[in-house]
Amino acid sequence: MELFTHNIDTLRAFVYAASPRRTWIEDLKYQWPTGGGKNIVLKEDMGLELGSPEKESVSCLLWTENLSSIADGRITLVGPDFPECMGKNLPFGKVVLVGVEGFDEDNAYDRHKDMDFLRYEIDLKGFMMRAVSQYMREWCRISRDALSQGFSARTLGSSLIRLFRGRPYVKAVEVIFFTSSTHDVSRIKEITAPAEKIIAAMNKMAGEMDFECGSCDYQDVCNEADGLKGMRDRLMEKTKRALHG
Amino acid sequence: MADTKILALCGKGGVGKTSVSALMVKLLSERNDRKILAIDADPAVGLATSLGITVKKTVDDIRKGLITKIQKGESQGNRETLKLLDYELFDALHECEGFALLAIGRPEDEGCFCRVNNLLKDIIGDLAGKFDIVLIDGEAGIEQINRRVMKTVDHLVLLSDTSAKGLNVANSIAHVARDNKAVGYTDMGLILNRVMGGHEVEDIRTRTDLDIYGWIGEDETIRDFDFKGTPLTGIPDTSPTLAVIARVLTKMGVLP
Numbered sequence: 001m002e003l004f005t006h007n008i009d010t011l012r013a014f015v016y017a018a019s020p021r022r023t024w025i026e027d028l029k030y031q032w033p034t035g036g037g038k039n040i041v042l043k044e045d046m047g048l049e050l051g052s053p054e055k056e057s058v059s060c061l062l063w064t065e066n067l068s069s070i071a072d073g074r075i076t077l078v079g080p081d082f083p084e085c086m087g088k089n090l091p092f093g094k095v096v097l098v099g100v101e102g103f104d105e106d107n108a109y110d111r112h113k114d115m116d117f118l119r120y121e122i123d124l125k126g127f128m129m130r131a132v133s134q135y136m137r138e139w140c141r142i143s144r145d146a147l148s149q150g151f152s153a154r155t156l157g158s159s160l161i162r163l164f165r166g167r168p169y170v171k172a173v174e175v176i177f178f179t180s181s182t183h184d185v186s187r188i189k190e191i192t193a194p195a196e197k198i199i200a201a202m203n204k205m206a207g208e209m210d211f212e213c214g215s216c217d218y219q220d221v222c223n224e225a226d227g228l229k230g231m232r233d234r235l236m237e238k239t240k241r242a243l244h245g
Numbered sequence: 246m247a248d249t250k251i252l253a254l255c256g257k258g259g260v261g262k263t264s265v266s267a268l269m270v271k272l273l274s275e276r277n278d279r280k281i282l283a284i285d286a287d288p289a290v291g292l293a294t295s296l297g298i299t300v301k302k303t304v305d306d307i308r309k310g311l312i313t314k315i316q317k318g319e320s321q322g323n324r325e326t327l328k329l330l331d332y333e334l335f336d337a338l339h340e341c342e343g344f345a346l347l348a349i350g351r352p353e354d355e356g357c358f359c360r361v362n363n364l365l366k367d368i369i370g371d372l373a374g375k376f377d378i379v380l381i382d383g384e385a386g387i388e389q390i391n392r393r394v395m396k397t398v399d400h401l402v403l404l405s406d407t408s409a410k411g412l413n414v415a416n417s418i419a420h421v422a423r424d425n426k427a428v429g430y431t432d433m434g435l436i437l438n439r440v441m442g443g444h445e446v447e448d449i450r451t452r453t454d455l456d457i458y459g460w461i462g463e464d465e466t467i468r469d470f471d472f473k474g475t476p477l478t479g480i481p482d483t484s485p486t487l488a489v490i491a492r493v494l495t496k497m498g499v500l501p
Binding site: 038039040042043044053117120130131132133134137139203 | 280319321324325328329331332335336340342343345372374375376
């Protein structure tokens, strides 16, 4: 099942043209210490703020069953790395690209939600994250201590990749960060906006029993994405079965 | 929240709760390297004013925003809503040197939005658990703390002046906490404010079974700060009131 192929292609084209751009392979050896669930970074301890409410921010999760389109374990950063930005408040973009298998109309929504919530499990000493799926925003703070000890985009990316690998249906993970400029993050927001609409349509389908497509705000999205149409048909069948036995 | 210490101050209006809360925040933030969260549960945001803070967003503003979303059909499941509230709550946090402040704002309007109120209470509890010490400046009653902020505190601090009315309210709150279990607590005690001398304290001891944590005399400096609207964080370290409050906090184990 595919929903985001076009978004991934457009994103790739933008990232390849962006600069300065650096890439790493995930760090398999070193694990950053955990924060013991007390991950709060207040301004007085803060070394770097990313995607705060006053700055542009975007966070998106895109998946595909075309595993060859995902560079497994790769972390890309467009813009300066975290330790180079001590004392700054920067716009922030994060896109996680996931290669998956076995996604269908029945399980795609639950698995998407499951993966979307993985980011909240990140527990790294000196790192704090607040995120809202509905706004596709992510607001991070990194403490001065963590930055001076080398907390970097590779540290964060490696931890994210490790978390995703824990899901049996995940076969490949790639992370792309943007710290370069408001313009770049805004562009990522534009590129991922159609994906946001697809996700919003999935949320609506899952949250409501109403399949009156003629009056639905997401009718155009469903008509364009075959996978969504399939999900809607399957949900309608399930609802009918539940209602009529 | 096992290693977070929570203090809640309650008492009749006008007995000096907010001033004592502000001075506690000052002491805790200046003489500790621990993370301090002050929660202003007074609808008039008096604690914020006493600390020299202008509040930009309250928990009530967040609550209203979420109710509007629900009414428009834009709300998602509880998990997503909790994360949204967590984000909004952190944005509402006013961060100062040594402490952060969260203002609760006005009480709920009419109408039942129990789901929203419960989610908010959960998320306030979650946020509070990330701090080392939480101080809640409450309204007169403790039911409001239970309903809007937290079910359990470590130290329930009742404040009264030497008036019979003030002491009656403190005794009533103690009764509601102890017998009606309106809020869970580990220990509870009384701070007396605007005391003219030790004889008043001895007299009050015969009219309450509450442990008297300490007593504060009439303080011209605080009166002057209040009169001018000067933040109480500027009270000099030599203030006898500060010394009393410091002893109380040390007795509670939250100040060295």
